[in-house]
Amino acid sequence: MITVFGSKVGKEEIANVSAVLESQWMGFGKKVTEFEEGFAKRLGLQNFAMVDSGSNALFLAVTLLKLPPNSEVIVPAFTWVSCAQAILMAGHTPVFCDVELDTLNVSRATIEPCITKNTGAIMVVHFAGKPVDMDPILELGLPVIEDAAHAVDSTYKGKPCGGIGDVGIYSFDAVKNLTTGEGGGIATRNKELIDRAKILRYCGIGKSGFEAAAATASQKNRWWEYNITEPFIKMLPTNIAAAIGLAQLEKIDDLQAWRKKIWDIYQTEFRDVSWIITPPDPEEYEKHSYFTYVIRVPNRDKLARYLFDAGIYTTLRYHPLHMNALYKSKAVLKNSEILNEDSLSIPLHPNLTLEQVSLIVDTIKKFEK
Numbered sequence: 001m002i003t004v005f006g007s008k009v010g011k012e013e014i015a016n017v018s019a020v021l022e023s024q025w026m027g028f029g030k031k032v033t034e035f036e037e038g039f040a041k042r043l044g045l046q047n048f049a050m051v052d053s054g055s056n057a058l059f060l061a062v063t064l065l066k067l068p069p070n071s072e073v074i075v076p077a078f079t080w081v082s083c084a085q086a087i088l089m090a091g092h093t094p095v096f097c098d099v100e101l102d103t104l105n106v107s108r109a110t111i112e113p114c115i116t117k118n119t120g121a122i123m124v125v126h127f128a129g130k131p132v133d134m135d136p137i138l139e140l141g142l143p144v145i146e147d148a149a150h151a152v153d154s155t156y157k158g159k160p161c162g163g164i165g166d167v168g169i170y171s172f173d174a175v176k177n178l179t180t181g182e183g184g185g186i187a188t189r190n191k192e193l194i195d196r197a198k199i200l201r202y203c204g205i206g207k208s209g210f211e212a213a214a215a216t217a218s219q220k221n222r223w224w225e226y227n228i229t230e231p232f233i234k235m236l237p238t239n240i241a242a243a244i245g246l247a248q249l250e251k252i253d254d255l256q257a258w259r260k261k262i263w264d265i266y267q268t269e270f271r272d273v274s275w276i277i278t279p280p281d282p283e284e285y286e287k288h289s290y291f292t293y294v295i296r297v298p299n300r301d302k303l304a305r306y307l308f309d310a311g312i313y314t315t316l317r318y319h320p321l322h323m324n325a326l327y328k329s330k331a332v333l334k335n336s337e338i339l340n341e342d343s344l345s346i347p348l349h350p351n352l353t354l355e356q357v358s359l360i361v362d363t364i365k366k367f368e369k
């Protein structure tokens, strides 16, 4: 079966992980700091902290904003569940907004109808790595959380996605453009917020491991005592994950080039197929990350089944959140509901061969709607 998502690791990741295992220091440590510095440098972020998942980074991001309890946070319906779960877990209410049918992103036009006096923040998602049009949204004057889980290589008007709003998050899970197995991170231009994030990620203590304790020991007795500043859970990343990430950072340009090559083949091959709606290419002021390639087709379910039977796995990203009973939403979001019926992510990842890409293209073109 050809998989729909995927990452690619090789001997460099294996060597880095082996070195960490041999060092006998597998948990949080120096490799994490090294990865944080490398990632921040690569993207041009002022402050960046790694955590153990993108989902937890979202929870941390919402917490960092210190919104009044039960604030409304506007979030796209067409996104991963962690976005809404993070808002709820932080004691707030997700308010689902629609996305644009072409970009699959929120816009000022889809956000504005959801703003009330209780709106505390806006969460945007750079879907598939296509940057959200940030400027008109920032002009609304509300705190903005950027979910850049798909967008490690994306820029908007020269700025790194995830580093434009008040807080941004990244995911390094097993199928993301840059993987650490599981992992995530948080970025903010506000030094105080990143300092707080680093405290919160370790149960609100803010120091971790032998080295931190040893550093304190030279200054005072009872170095094992600590101040817990806020109630929070643990979301520390490991040296093992960071070591994988360090190897991925070295090869991210090649990984991205391969994703773009496949994306371009799909664009060329499908653009003139009358029954397929292809995604928009990036604007000249944008850089895309090509996380997933989404087509819109009539008879989507039949196409998915036909491709599955031909050994090609596809999926819908994402079942709209406002349609999930848990959230008790009464929203009617036309575009998200259309996408729920006609959109399909087809395989795009760095392990795909050009032969597989040709097979995917040919098989789709032969589909009898």
Ligand SMILES: Cc1ncc(COP(=O)(O)O)c(C=O)c1O
Pocket: 053, 054, 055, 056, 058, 079, 080, 082, 083, 125, 147, 149, 150, 170, 171, 172, 173, 182, 183, 184
């Ligand atoms: C848009 C989006 N946000 C957040 C996440 C959560 O990231 P993680 O899997 O690292 O928890 C994902 C994961 O798929 C995602 O797609």
